[in-house]
Amino acid sequence: MPAIDRNATVAEIVTAHAVTARIFQKHRIDFCCHGDVSVAEACRPRALDPDTVFAELEASLPQANGDEDPRALSTFALVARIVDRHHAYLRRTLPFLEPLAHKVASVHGDHNPRLLxxxxxxxxxxxxxxxxxxxxEAVLxxxxxxxxxxxxxxRKELEGMMSDHLQVGALLERIRALSEGFTVPEWGCRSYRVLMSELETLETDVLRHVHLENHVLMPRFAGRATAEARG
Incomplete structure (x- = not known):
């Protein structure tokens, strides 16, 4: 198993080793919209020790289970993966979570106003x-x-995609902060626990989804001749 390249950016590490995404997510290091920095740079604002983070990243590698490198996929196959795996997940999950979020906020909002x-x-x-x-799916x-x-x-479509991703990233960060890292108090009911668990899973999937679009799909087209960029 190759070691982590310590000169690579955060985004490059996740692209090469998808399993490391959960380590960056745990430490709230953005590997999607702001992933073009080194691990040391990403650690600085959070007062994290880069050597400790690298040790965690390298310890995660044996759990990769033969994850396929998305860079090896054709553009058609990569788009199909994004739609079939990530878009389909969101189309199932968002309608499920909406009434649950309303219910938990209604029942427990007085006890914990952050739920609102x-x-x-x-x-x-x-x-x-x-x-x-x-x-x-219809245009880009x-x-x-x-x-x-x-x-x-x-150019216009990719700029729009990036703008949307920045908005989504900010909202995910807000949800994590308001939920105090998706924690459930001792008095939390089953619905509360399900909501927090599902929101954390949602964050995980959206971050990996956005990473694929920003750091695997987009570079095939941005800043190079279209004829050379198609997979």
Whole structure:
């Protein structure tokens, strides 16, 4: 098993070793929209010891279970993975979580007012994600897979995608902060526990989804000739 490249960016490490995403997520290190920094740079604002983080990253490698390198996928296969795995997950999960977030906020909001903020941030997240998925499937992905893609359209669409991702990342961070890291107090009911667990799973999936789009899909088209970039 190859060691972690200590000169690589956070995003490059996750691309090469998908299993390391959970370590960065645990330490609230952004490997998606702000992943183009070294581990040492990412650790500085959080007062983390880079050597300790690298030790955790390297300890996670045996758990990779032969994860496929997404860079080896054709563009068509990569888009299909994003739609079939990540878009499908969100289309199932967002409608399930909405009534649950309302219920937990209604029942326990007086005891823990932060739950009202969790509910509101989740509703904002769902309102941002649902049209984003539709637009990617109807406009962005067909443009990327076109035999003769228009560079100006691609530029505008990729800029829009990045803007959406920044908004989503900020909302995920807000939900994590308001939920105090998805913790459940001793008095939390089953619905409370399910909501926190599902929100953490949602965060995990969305971060990996955004990482694939920002750091595997987008570089095939941004800043290079379209004819050379298609997978």
């Amino acid at each position: 903020g969790v509910r509101d941030a989740f509703l904002e997240l769902a309102a941002a994600l649902e049209p984003h998925l539709d637009h990617e 992905f067909p443009a990327l897979l076109s035999p003769a893609p228009d560079r100006e359209i691609l």
